[in-house]
Amino acid sequence: xxxxxxxxxxxxxxxxxxxxxxxxxxxxxxxxxxxxxxxxxxxxxxxxxxxxxxxxxxxxxxxxxxxxxxxxxxxxxxxxxxxxxxxxxxxxxxxxxxxxxxxxxxxxxxxxxxxxxxxxxxxxxxxxxxxxxxxxxxxxx
Amino acid sequence: xxxxxxxxxxxxxxxxxxxxxxxxxxxxxxxxxxxxxxxxxxxxxxxxxxxxxxxxxxxxxxxxxxxxxxxxxxxxxxxxxxxxxxxxxxxxxxxxxxxxxxxxxxxxxxxxxxxxxxxxxxxxxxxxxxxxxxxxxxxxx
DNA sequence: TTGCGTGCAAAGGTTTTGCATGGCA
DNA sequence: TGCCATGCAAAACCTTTGCACGCAA
Numbered sequence: 001x002x003x004x005x006x007x008x009x010x011x012x013x014x015x016x017x018x019x020x021x022x023x024x025x026x027x028x029x030x031x032x033x034x035x036x037x038x039x040x041x042x043x044x045x046x047x048x049x050x051x052x053x054x055x056x057x058x059x060x061x062x063x064x065x066x067x068x069x070x071x072x073x074x075x076x077x078x079x080x081x082x083x084x085x086x087x088x089x090x091x092x093x094x095x096x097x098x099x100x101x102x103x104x105x106x107x108x109x110x111x112x113x114x115x116x117x118x119x120x121x122x123x124x125x126x127x128x129x130x131x132x133x134x135x136x137x138x139x140x141x
Numbered sequence: 142x143x144x145x146x147x148x149x150x151x152x153x154x155x156x157x158x159x160x161x162x163x164x165x166x167x168x169x170x171x172x173x174x175x176x177x178x179x180x181x182x183x184x185x186x187x188x189x190x191x192x193x194x195x196x197x198x199x200x201x202x203x204x205x206x207x208x209x210x211x212x213x214x215x216x217x218x219x220x221x222x223x224x225x226x227x228x229x230x231x232x233x234x235x236x237x238x239x240x241x242x243x244x245x246x247x248x249x250x251x252x253x254x255x256x257x258x259x260x261x262x263x264x265x266x267x268x269x270x271x272x273x274x275x276x277x278x279x280x281x282x
Numbered sequence: 283t284t285g286c287g288t289g290c291a292a293a294g295g296t297t298t299t300g301c302a303t304g305g306c307a
Numbered sequence: 308t309g310c311c312a313t314g315c316a317a318a319a320c321c322t323t324t325g326c327a328c329g330c331a332a
Contacts, residue, residue, distance in 0.1 A: 009306045009311060031296080046314040051297065053312095067211040068268070071322065073296065074211040092262050101262070107255045114248045120276025121233050121242070131268040135261025150331045152287060172321080187289040192322065194287095212297060214321065 008056065016043040017053045021063055021078035028066060028098060030073035061126055066093060068131075079126075090125060094134035101134065149197065157184040158194045162204055162219035169207060169243060171214035207232070207267050209241060216241075230266050235275035242275065 008014070020029070020037055029037065031050050038045050054076055057063040066075040077100065089104035115121045149155070161170070161178055170178065172191050179186050195217055198204045207216040209232065231249045233242040256262045 011306070011312060013313075048298085048315080049313055067208070070208040070211065070213065070215040071295075072211060092256070092260070092264075094262075095265060095268065101260075103256075103260060103262075105255075105259075107252060107259075111248060111252050114246075115233070115244075115271070115273075118248075119233070119242075119244060119246075120279070121235075121271075121273050122275075122279055123233075123271050123273040124236060127236065127272040128270070130256070130262075130264050132256075132262050132264040134263075138261070138263055150286060152331075154288075189290080189323085190288055212320070 007060075012043075013045045013049050014053050014056075016041070016045060017050065018057065018062065021057075021076070025078040025080060028075040028077040030075055032073060034076070064091070064126075064129070066129060068095070091129045092134070093129050093131055094137055095131055096133055096137040099134060099136075100129075148201070153184075154186045154190050155194050155197075157182070157186060158191065159198065159203065162198075162217070166219045166221050167243075169216040169218040169241075171216055173214060175217070205267060209234070209270060218243075232266075232270045233275070234270050234272055235278055236272055237274055237278040240275060240277075241270075 016038055017034065020034060020041075031047065031054065034054075035045065035047060035050055038050075054063070054065075058065050058076070062079055063076050064079050066077065068075060089102055090108045092101040092103055093099070094101075112123045112125070115123055157179055158175065161175060161182075172188065172195065175195075176186065176188060176191055179191075195204070195206075199206050199217070203220055204217045205220050207218065209216055230243060230245050233244055234240070235242075253264045253266070256264055
């Protein structure tokens, strides 16, 4: 599975999709909501193309994929400028408010080492998200 | 939301499904794998019944439902006598071979406590998956 | 007998694939 | 020009629903 950071051509559709994420870095889109959003901007893109573009953007690390529940739609959100920085820490996503937290902490680094040493599992931080409830939302539940 | 712990009739199918979970408390089943498992035991159950029975068992708290990823099958596992032990259960998924490992380990339980104490974040283990490369696939990459 | 349980078939939704066409470099 | 990208339609996939029949109590 080789790294391919600048693979592919530059097309109208791909630019439109990426633009949508960049303009709304704090929003997560489903394939459907992204399609609607593009339509409102006067950009018509096929559903198939959206799915394939999303896959590519996830591969290159520009966006991140969330799977909240089986049967529901997958969610995608912009990773941000500093991809590399995100490869060394964990992400926490609140199931209620949807906020994405970036946590850089020794405990988490230790966890990675432990999983590698004792379980033979090499964690890919950039692809991993911990789901739960954040401090702001906890009282409500 | 009323309590309904002993709702419903006692049927052959329901007994077979529950028996499967009780016999394999450390295994998680999908609807499909459960169906296969029952078939190997000579018990034929309809797919619809399995889904409905699983829903009922989740409602009563006898089993727990995991949502591993969108598009993938939902996983179910026996809750057992001690709910608390099951709440510290992480999932590891290999990005290459797709194998899903479930790991019950003190380190992971500590992580949850740490995130709650120091970051105010309450992790929902049933929705969380750590992605990476498993020991079998690592040499290949 | 009453009413829930069952299971086939069909529908529901999201995502993927086949294939011919279109567009980037 | 070559190859990738696109998009329609259809398929694949997991899950739910409609409906008639079966079975537990």
